[in-house]
Amino acid sequence: xxxxxxxxxxxxxxxxxxxxxxxxxxxxxxxxxxxxxxxxxxxxxxxxxxxxxxxxxxxxxxxxxxxxxxxxxxxxxxxxxxxxxxxxxxxxxxxxxxxxxxxxxxxxxxxxxxxxxxxxxxxxxxxxxxxxxxxxxxxxxxxxxxxxxxxxxxxxxxxxxxxxxxxxxxxxxxxxxxxxxxxxxxxxxxxxxxxxxxxxxxxxxxxxxxxxxxxxxxxxxxxxxxxxxxxxxxxxxxxxxxxxxxxxx
Amino acid sequence: xxxxxxxxxxxxxxxxxxxxxxxxxxxxxxxxxxxxxxxxxxxxxxxxxxxxxxxxxxxxxxxxxxxxxxxxxxxxxxxxxxxxxxxxxxxxxxxxxxxxxxxxxxxxxxxxxxxxxxxxxxxxxxxxxxxxxxxxxxxxxxxxxxxxxxxxxxxxxxxxxxxxxxxxxxxxxxxxxxxxxxxxxxxxxxxxxxxxxxxxxxxxxxxxxxxxxxxxxxxxxxxxxxxxxxxxxxxxxxxxxxxxxxxxx
DNA sequence: CTAGCCCGGAGGCCTGACCACCGCTTTGTC
DNA sequence: GACAAAGCGGTGGTCAGGCCTCCGGGCTAG
Numbered sequence: 001x002x003x004x005x006x007x008x009x010x011x012x013x014x015x016x017x018x019x020x021x022x023x024x025x026x027x028x029x030x031x032x033x034x035x036x037x038x039x040x041x042x043x044x045x046x047x048x049x050x051x052x053x054x055x056x057x058x059x060x061x062x063x064x065x066x067x068x069x070x071x072x073x074x075x076x077x078x079x080x081x082x083x084x085x086x087x088x089x090x091x092x093x094x095x096x097x098x099x100x101x102x103x104x105x106x107x108x109x110x111x112x113x114x115x116x117x118x119x120x121x122x123x124x125x126x127x128x129x130x131x132x133x134x135x136x137x138x139x140x141x142x143x144x145x146x147x148x149x150x151x152x153x154x155x156x157x158x159x160x161x162x163x164x165x166x167x168x169x170x171x172x173x174x175x176x177x178x179x180x181x182x183x184x185x186x187x188x189x190x191x192x193x194x195x196x197x198x199x200x201x202x203x204x205x206x207x208x209x210x211x212x213x214x215x216x217x218x219x220x221x222x223x224x225x226x227x228x229x230x231x232x233x234x235x236x237x238x239x240x241x242x243x244x245x246x247x248x249x
Numbered sequence: 250x251x252x253x254x255x256x257x258x259x260x261x262x263x264x265x266x267x268x269x270x271x272x273x274x275x276x277x278x279x280x281x282x283x284x285x286x287x288x289x290x291x292x293x294x295x296x297x298x299x300x301x302x303x304x305x306x307x308x309x310x311x312x313x314x315x316x317x318x319x320x321x322x323x324x325x326x327x328x329x330x331x332x333x334x335x336x337x338x339x340x341x342x343x344x345x346x347x348x349x350x351x352x353x354x355x356x357x358x359x360x361x362x363x364x365x366x367x368x369x370x371x372x373x374x375x376x377x378x379x380x381x382x383x384x385x386x387x388x389x390x391x392x393x394x395x396x397x398x399x400x401x402x403x404x405x406x407x408x409x410x411x412x413x414x415x416x417x418x419x420x421x422x423x424x425x426x427x428x429x430x431x432x433x434x435x436x437x438x439x440x441x442x443x444x445x446x447x448x449x450x451x452x453x454x455x456x457x458x459x460x461x462x463x464x465x466x467x468x469x470x471x472x473x474x475x476x477x478x479x480x481x482x483x484x485x486x487x488x489x490x491x492x493x494x495x496x497x498x
Numbered sequence: 499c500t501a502g503c504c505c506g507g508a509g510g511c512c513t514g515a516c517c518a519c520c521g522c523t524t525t526g527t528c
Numbered sequence: 529g530a531c532a533a534a535g536c537g538g539t540g541g542t543c544a545g546g547c548c549t550c551c552g553g554g555c556t557a558g
Contacts, residue, residue, distance in 0.1 A: 045543040054300045058307035067551035082338035089331035093415040106355040166342040294512045316520035
């Protein structure tokens, strides 16, 4: 009797611990009970406790350290890990480049606008410096790919700087990540895209000017055009996003 | 010696299995080696194999069944689970209502536009029928909350119908889910929001007309105004999203 | 005062046994 | 002969206990 567990023990234990985290309002770095104590308090064996810990670890909620003073600690999931987990979801969905750009087209201009007049001079020079690497037309395929990665990285930096909206930042970084992986795993940029770097650089430069001037509307418009331009190029490429896991966090 | 494991065994095993899934192009429903076979082929103990299986399960990649013919099977993560995992990430981030609406403001109009002229008559009537429940001003707080949930559900249905862009659909559903949870866990809609349902209903009705007429620009514009209107109301409310886990998938 | 050793407590991994579950086969009855 | 009930067997699920590894901090030797 009693027993009855629609779910398996490790998950029951994991749920219990999650509840503790919420109820006790534990913060990252706070320590959870040790294996021995959990065994005793929950009446389960060591193996079960360990499995539940792996579950929480996999979900990015806790982190374990060995040695004295070790144990399980509440942990704020890294963005990289979140991206990885989300990519697991999309692994069996069919995402096309067009899908990615539909998102970027809507969000990147928003991000650009929100950045207008809010970037420090130091960051501004860092951004401008990064443009160098793809200012000229690429000479070979290898350089071209690297340019595209640098160009994507520019958007990553913008997202980083915004800081204001974690969710917006996350989504943009995710889409960028997907596009980066595409360039790594596939030869996507072969025909007639040699100027993509230079074109992108021009857009980026204009965008920085608008941002520096604090002209939100102008920044939004430029980014919008930039995305349209990039989308037009990408649409001529492969339609189907490669099914692959992203790098593990 | 030899050994050397920057990572711990269960994760190495999990990575290996992931690699198998990618390399062998396994699809949901395909069976993975049993515990005994994994123990032998990878030279690890049962406990380690089980921990790695819990990890993959937690990440939504596999599912296990007991009994004869049971075992671990490749599994497509449900959207609900993906949302749950993503909420784990945002648990320690500070998300404001404003952040949510910045996303909605950018994406929902896009969705609406992409739907113009592409909704079947049956779905159209289902959508129109759903408007009934919040056409009138709410009489009490309870009804008001229910109206808001129904109203949010309308957006969920739209996302569902689009179907075209899994990522867009996911993001919209996620943001909607967050807003729904807010209404459940907090008393958010107290002061002067009694007409929110009716106002929303009007927007929704106009939107459906535009979609039916196939007028993408009009649909985009209406949704944009709708979001602005809703954002204006929400901005007067609590700024900080409650830190809580969403329902477990 | 510093460098090094050493202790002890925490998780990490393994072994081996037994339990719970459930599709399939066998058996029994009408 | 057909259908239902009983049970086999293989699979994951859980438990118990043991030994190994790691590492911070205290203690000791230089």
